[in-house]
Amino acid sequence: MRRAVCPGSFDPVTNGHVDVITRAAALYDELVVAVLVNPGKAGLFGVDERMALIHEAVVDLPNVTIDSFEGLLVDYCRAHDVPVVVKGLRAVGDFEYELQMAQMNRELAGVETLFVPTAPQVGHLSSSLVKQIAKFGGDVSSLVPKAVNDRLVAARPTSAGGTS
Numbered sequence: 001m002r003r004a005v006c007p008g009s010f011d012p013v014t015n016g017h018v019d020v021i022t023r024a025a026a027l028y029d030e031l032v033v034a035v036l037v038n039p040g041k042a043g044l045f046g047v048d049e050r051m052a053l054i055h056e057a058v059v060d061l062p063n064v065t066i067d068s069f070e071g072l073l074v075d076y077c078r079a080h081d082v083p084v085v086v087k088g089l090r091a092v093g094d095f096e097y098e099l100q101m102a103q104m105n106r107e108l109a110g111v112e113t114l115f116v117p118t119a120p121q122v123g124h125l126s127s128s129l130v131k132q133i134a135k136f137g138g139d140v141s142s143l144v145p146k147a148v149n150d151r152l153v154a155a156r157p158t159s160a161g162g163t164s
Contacts, residue, residue, distance in 0.1 A: 001029045002027075002028045002029045002030075003029065003030045003081070003084070004027075004030075004032070004083075004084040004085065004086050004114065005032045005033075005073070005076065005077060005080070005084070005086070006020065006021055006024055006031060006032070006033050006034070006086045006087075007034045007036060007069070007073050007076075007085065007087075008033075008034075009036050009038065009043065009050075009127065010033070010035055010050050010053075010054055011043040011044055011127050011131075012050065012053060012127055012130065012131070012151070013050065013053055013054045013057055013127075013144070013145065013148060014125045014130055014143055014148075015142075015143055015145065016088065016090070016122035016123070016125035017057075017088070018057050018058065019118055019119050019122050020086065020088035021054075021058055021064060022058070022061065023116055024086040024114070024116060025058075025061045025063055025064050028063070028084070028086075029063060030063050030064075030065065031065075032064075032066075032067050032080070033058070033066050033067070034068065034069050034073075035047055035050050035051055035054070035066070035067070035069075036068070036069060036070075037069065037070040039070070044131055045151070049151075053147050053151065054066050056147040057145035073085065073111075074108045074109035074111055075109075077105075077109060082111075083110070084111065084112050085102070085105060085111055085112070085113045086113075086114045086116060087102070087113055087114070087116070088115075088116050088118050089115050089116065089117050089118065090117075090118050090125075090126070095115070101113070102115075125143055130143050130144055131152075134152040134156070135156075137156065140152060
């Protein structure tokens with residue numbers, strides 16, 4: 001059985017993430033989307049909520065499972081017998097960083113990395129940009145799955161007070 005893991009913080013999952021997950025799922029018998037738990041960084045959404053939002057976004061992909069991990073990705077790969085990491089690339093800067101990570105993962109644990117370039121229509125997306133746009137009331141409905149958009153809209157602070 002061909003297995004791979006697609007790791008990330010996914011805070012929140014974007015249509016760019018979904019693009020990479022969908023394309024990777026077509027290449028492997030099982031794809032695990034692994035949400036990084038970073039205790040030192042407070043995310044917009046908790047890990048369980050991120051996992052639920054990803055699940056909703058990929059519910060039509062029966063060979064995709066959602067999990068979480070803390071610590072080194074290679075340790076997760078070893079513990080779950082996953083030989084391949086799938087990483088999406090948006091631009092050259094992503095490649096430079098991810099290539100170093102891929103080489104280190106191979107050195108530490110023999111884990112290979114498959115780079116998947118994002119589709120041009122989603123190559124500009126990042127969770128950070130989506131959060132910033134949503135925070136200031138911008139429309140991100142075309143950038144994220146519906147469930148994520150619904151949560152971002154619900155999380156917007158309402159303006160207090162009246163007219164002066």
